[in-house]
Amino acid sequence: xxxxxxxxxxxxxxxxxxxxxxxxxxxxxxxxxxxxxxxxxxxxxxxxxxxxxxxxxxxxxxxxxxxxxxxxxxxxxxxxxxxxxxxxxxxxxxxxxxxxxxxxxxxxxxxxxx
Amino acid sequence: xxxxxxxxxxxxxxxxxxxxxxxxxxxxxxxxxxxxxxxxxxxxxxxxxxxxxxxxxxxxxxxxxxxxxxxxxxxxxxxxxxxxxxxxxxxxxxxxxxxxxxxxxxxxxxxxxx
Numbered sequence: 001x002x003x004x005x006x007x008x009x010x011x012x013x014x015x016x017x018x019x020x021x022x023x024x025x026x027x028x029x030x031x032x033x034x035x036x037x038x039x040x041x042x043x044x045x046x047x048x049x050x051x052x053x054x055x056x057x058x059x060x061x062x063x064x065x066x067x068x069x070x071x072x073x074x075x076x077x078x079x080x081x082x083x084x085x086x087x088x089x090x091x092x093x094x095x096x097x098x099x100x101x102x103x104x105x106x107x108x109x110x111x112x113x114x
Numbered sequence: 115x116x117x118x119x120x121x122x123x124x125x126x127x128x129x130x131x132x133x134x135x136x137x138x139x140x141x142x143x144x145x146x147x148x149x150x151x152x153x154x155x156x157x158x159x160x161x162x163x164x165x166x167x168x169x170x171x172x173x174x175x176x177x178x179x180x181x182x183x184x185x186x187x188x189x190x191x192x193x194x195x196x197x198x199x200x201x202x203x204x205x206x207x208x209x210x211x212x213x214x215x216x217x218x219x220x221x222x223x224x225x226x227x228x
Contacts, residue, residue: 004156034216041202041221041222041224042221042222043118043204043206043219043220043221043222044157044204044217044219045219046216046217046218049216089156089157093215098170099170100145100147100162100164100169100170100208100215101147101159101162101170101172102159102217103159104149104156104157104158105156106154106155106156107156
């Protein structure tokens with residue numbers, strides 16, 4: 001069966017450290033993978049997109065990697081700040097299946113301690 | 115910049131009642147998506163519309179229906195409400211024919227069925 005797995009347990013780190021979040025998927029062949037940030041009671045907000053032929057993408061303090069062999073994406077936040085505390089969702093896109101909608105993982109809650 | 119607007123923000127209904135959720139996408143966005151998110155769960159794709167036609171169907175119950183109007187706003191109609199329908203309902207919009215479409219989400223409608 002198809003699965004998108006993210007760490008269900010919250011990730012607690014100290015301010016200034018690098019947070020690394022994992023997204024593993026099974027039985028998908030995504031053309032691209034996206035990461036979103038979600039605050040409680042709010043809609044997800046787009047952060048980064050990486051395509052299947054890309055290994056790494058960066059945007060300011062954010063970095064995402066995509067390994068289609070391992071079927072895994074890693075999302076890094078460097079020099080983390082308490083304001084980075086939120087739930088981070090990975091989402092897969094499979095436009096070749098005709099589906100434009102994204103399929104989301106259940107997210108990992110990040111807590112950055114001051 | 116204009117964002118995706120959803121109304122109402124909160125809605126309380128009793129079992130077996132009906133509810134209508136509204137979504138106004140970002141101007142010039144041609145695709146609207148509806149997602150349902152239970153507490154601590156990942157957003158589940160319900161249905162999408164492209165240029166006012168249904169483009170994809172996810173896990174939308176038969177009791178629910180949706181449409182996109184000529185002004186591109188969309189409505190999700192929910193009938194015979196059940197306790198399990200209590201969730202956050204998000205609308206998202208996207209633009210263009212880019213196969214790697216990022217979604218812009220509204221703030222959601224919190225539906226509580228008593």
